Amino acid sequence: MADAKPELTVVSTAAVGTTNEAAHKDDEAAAAHNRGPTASRPSQDAEPAPATPRQPAGEPQDGYQRFVLKDIQVGSTDSRGFRITRIYAVQSGEYAIYQADEVMAKFSEDPGKAQAKRKAIDQADEVMIQFSDDPGKAQAQRKSILPVSSARAVVSALSQGLPCREVCDRQLAYALQLALDGDLDAAKETVAAAKAFVLAKRASRGRFQYLKSSYLAAAVLIGVLFVASSLFPLQPASSNLWLAAKAGLIGAAFSIALAIRGRTVALDTDLLDNVTDGILRLLIGVISAGVLLLLFTCGIVPGLKIGDADFKAGALTWEMVLVIGFVGGFLERLVPDLLDKKNSQSNGSNATVGAGAHG
Numbered sequence: 001m002a003d004a005k006p007e008l009t010v011v012s013t014a015a016v017g018t019t020n021e022a023a024h025k026d027d028e029a030a031a032a033h034n035r036g037p038t039a040s041r042p043s044q045d046a047e048p049a050p051a052t053p054r055q056p057a058g059e060p061q062d063g064y065q066r067f068v069l070k071d072i073q074v075g076s077t078d079s080r081g082f083r084i085t086r087i088y089a090v091q092s093g094e095y096a097i098y099q100a101d102e103v104m105a106k107f108s109e110d111p112g113k114a115q116a117k118r119k120a121i122d123q124a125d126e127v128m129i130q131f132s133d134d135p136g137k138a139q140a141q142r143k144s145i146l147p148v149s150s151a152r153a154v155v156s157a158l159s160q161g162l163p164c165r166e167v168c169d170r171q172l173a174y175a176l177q178l179a180l181d182g183d184l185d186a187a188k189e190t191v192a193a194a195k196a197f198v199l200a201k202r203a204s205r206g207r208f209q210y211l212k213s214s215y216l217a218a219a220v221l222i223g224v225l226f227v228a229s230s231l232f233p234l235q236p237a238s239s240n241l242w243l244a245a246k247a248g249l250i251g252a253a254f255s256i257a258l259a260i261r262g263r264t265v266a267l268d269t270d271l272l273d274n275v276t277d278g279i280l281r282l283l284i285g286v287i288s289a290g291v292l293l294l295l296f297t298c299g300i301v302p303g304l305k306i307g308d309a310d311f312k313a314g315a316l317t318w319e320m321v322l323v324i325g326f327v328g329g330f331l332e333r334l335v336p337d338l339l340d341k342k343n344s345q346s347n348g349s350n351a352t353v354g355a356g357a358h359g
Contacts, residue, residue, distance in 0.1 A: 068133045072096040078128065088127070088173035095141060095180050096130040097173045126156050127172045129180075145179045151191040152176070158198045158269070168198050205268035207260055213271075214278030218253045221282060222246060238297055238316035241290045247325030248289020252282050255330045285329030292328035292335055293321060301338060 067079040074084055082100040089097040129145070131138035145152075152172055159168040171194035178187035229242035237243070256263075256278070266273035295301040296311065304311040311320055328335055 067130075069093065069096055069130055072098055072130050078130070088170070089177045091180070094132055094137070097127065097176055097180075098130065099127055099169060099173075127169050127176065129176060141180055144182070144184070145176055145187075147184055148175055148179055148187050148191045151188075151195050155191065155194045155198050158202055158267075162198070162201055164198070164201055168194055171197070199267075202267040202269065203265070206265050206270070206274060207263070209268045209271065210263075210265045210274040210278050211256065211260055213275040214256050214282060215253065217275075217279045218249060218282055221249055221286065225249065225286075237318035237321055239293075240318065240321055241293060243318060243321050244289045244293040244325030244328070245286045247322045248285045248287075248329030249282060251289065251326040251329030252285025252332075254326075255285070255332065256281060281332070284332060288332070288335040289325035289328035292338075293324050295335075295338065296324060 069090075072078070072084060072087065072090070074087060077083055078098070078100045080100070084098050084100045086099040087096065088099070089095075129141075131141045152175070155168055155172055159165045162168070171190055175187045175190035175194065178184075178190060225242060225246050229246075232242075234240045234242055265277065268274070292301075296304075296316065309320065309323075311324065316324075
């Protein structure tokens with residue numbers, strides 16, 4: 001059997017050109033597809049797409065629902081994103097007074113972030129107002145509560161952390177409701193009562209803080225005095241300044257305890273002031289006791305007789321030193337008054353001597 005000869009097909013030059021042109025167009029189409037739509041150029045005959053109108057600045061964006069009065073419900077979140085826990089008053093279509101806070105919170109391990117989170121929660125845990133949906137009414141409502149805004153801020157700040165916080169919040173809510181309803185005088189009286197109430201609570205805690213810090217300081221000082229007296233003993237008893245200082249410290253502490261109710265102290269928010277005041281009072285008692293003993297022993301203050309006891313410079317026992325020290329520490333103004341009296345007597349005698357010399 002004879003081998004088959006291959007057939008030769010004659011292709012014209014025009015057909016080859018047409019095939020190459022089609023392949024070139026296919027390559028260009030594939031490259032345009034890979035570049036994506038952004039790389040393609042618009043045709044000159046195509047009309048430009050109409051521009052999308054921009055939304056006014058004050059209007060909510062598409063897909064965003066504006067927070068309105070009907071959204072105020074217990075368990076939902078307010079416009080700040082905090083959960084609403086209590087609703088105090090609602091006036092249909094006018095306003096809503098509520099409280100929003102975060103009941104559960106896990107603070108960051110970073111102290112700075114944790115402190116910022118606590119501040120945010122403290123600011124959230126306040127009595128808030130959702131004003132009317134009508135912008136005009138909302139503006140008028142904001143103006144109506146301005147006269148009580150200052151006292152409201154004071155009450156909100158001072159009631160932070162107090163057990164009576166709920167009572168203060170209810171008073172604030174009632175005052176805001178009165179102001180929004182047009183009874184401004186009653187609103188001012190209510191918020192003033194809330195302010196006086198929270199100030200009294202803070203003052204009471206401030207007195208306890210003052211007493212506690214004073215007694216802690218007294219315990220430290222009495223320890224220091226015992227150590228000093230053991231290291232540097234003084235004899236005889238009539239010149240034992242350490243003994244007088246101890247008695248003066250006890251007298252000052254006793255004076256603080258008796259006068260704590262009537263004493264004006266700083267609020268418990270001013271810890272440094274209360275601690276400083278208490279320590280200074282104790283130091284004044286210690287110094288006054290020592291100075292009073294020296295006045296007796298030097299003869300500047302004459303003898304003092306209390307009952308059958310005769311306090312004289314040369315006959316002071318350790319019991320008398322204790323009494324002198326206690327009196328000097330208890331009576332805060334005793335030593336300054338004695339020094340003023342002696343100073344005035346000295347000036348008077350000098351004036352008399354000068355007048356006699358001129359005569």
